[in-house]
Amino acid sequence: MIRFALCFLLFASAAPAQEAVQRFGPEDAAVTLRLRTTTDIAIFAPTVEAFLDTAPGVAILYEQWGSNDLYALSREDCASGRKAADIIISSAVHQMVKLVNDRCAASWRSPATQAVPSGLKWRDELWGITREPAVMVYNRALVPPDEVPLTRFDLLDLLRPQDSRYAGRVATYDIEASGLGFLFAFIDSQEASTFGALMETFARTGAIATCCSAEIIGGVIEGDYLIAYNVLGSYARSVAAIDSRLGIVEPRDYTVVLSRAAMLPGPDVRPEAGAFLDYLVSTEGKIAMARSFLISGGGEDESGSDASDNETARRPIRLSPSLLVAVDQANATRFIRRWREVFAQ
Structure with a gap:
């Protein structure tokens, strides 16, 4: 059963805080791989188990982390x-x-990694393994069908009236708490002519910035929020599969598509870790991940629109040095300062 606990409160300490841990595979395994990931255990466990079915004698110690903490810890290990x-x-x-x-x-x-498309790998050291759209979600019982926003322009229209009932009822990621939320917002700032208007409107109407997918999706289902913006589609679809209150829209103006990135920390690679990576980029691995909605190829979304019609509006995030702009300290500081001004309330 899909858990809503996709993210947990972090410890007050500045030290990186692990969110959850679980072991998969035999206790007496000859090899135990340590996997560190931002992916919720409940979402990725079926794929891990499917791999282990092909790898007798291998176990995986699964560590779930928040993205910022995982990055900090990985930098420390590397240094x-x-x-x-x-x-x-x-x-x-x-x-x-x-x-x-x-x-x-x-x-x-x-052979498996060489078959990965060029936009989903970089320097034979980083590989995109999933296909997950950034979506809008809404409460199907509380948002009338003719008010479901199918584009960012529609969302702006809902929030434009001074007495909009959506004021204070729209949520999105807190970009300071979520590395993924920062990335989605940063890409919006480069891609969308609507970004400035969205920021101004979010500020004026008291939009809510919160930590993570679970809190956002759970808030929409319970009616605390009516709509949420830039939610990771894999988590949304996993919940919608068991709770009909959650509706999902891939924005028709454009939809950012994320591929979670996998890397093998250096300097050397254990053969079993390489085999796990090979499995993740293989046809079998993609089929396993698709069952958990980590591979999205369109299909009908819960707004009633056909997401396959939106393929030309999909904008994949390419794994390339261009993403270094988003981690440049000066750029990040300016962007976060602007965001803080929006969500100062």
Whole structure:
């Protein structure tokens, strides 16, 4: 059963805080791989188990982290020369590009990785393994069908009236708490002519910025929020599959598509870790991830629109040095300062 506990409160300490841990595979396994990832255990467990069915004698110690904490810990490990993890997978792909750029990853070449499209790999050290759209979600019982926003322009129209009933009832990621939320917002600022208007409107109407997918999706289902913006589609679809109150829209003006990035920390690679990566980018791995909505190829969304009609509006995030702009300290500081001004309330 899909859990709503997709993210947990972090400890007050500044030290990176692990969110959850679980072991998969036999206790007496000859090899135990350490996987560190931002992906919720309940979402990724079926894929891990499917891989282990192909790898007798291998176990996986699964560590779930928040994206910012995982990035900080990985940088510390890299700087000190520790190899604490065998594979790292994060939704904050701009942070992963930075780790690779800082020589924290090992190279891995195999027939499986060589078949990965160029936009989903970089330097044989980073690979995109999922296809997850950034969506809008809404409460189907509380948002009338003719008010479901199908584009960002529609969302602006809902919030434009001074007495809009959506004021204070729209949520999105807190970009300071969520590396993924930062990335989605940063890409919006580069892609969308509506970004400035959205920021102004969010500020004027008291939009809510909160930490993570679970809190946002749960708030929409319970009616605390009516609509949420830039939610990760894989988590939304997993919940919608068991709770009909949640509706989902891939924005028709454009839909950002994320591929979680996987890397093998250097300097060397355990063969079993390479085999796990090969599985994730293989046809079998994609089928396993699709069952958990980590691979999205369209289909009808819960607004009643056909997401396959939106393929031309999909904008994949390419794994490339261009993402380093998002982790540049000066750029990030300016962007977060602007965001704070919006959500000062």
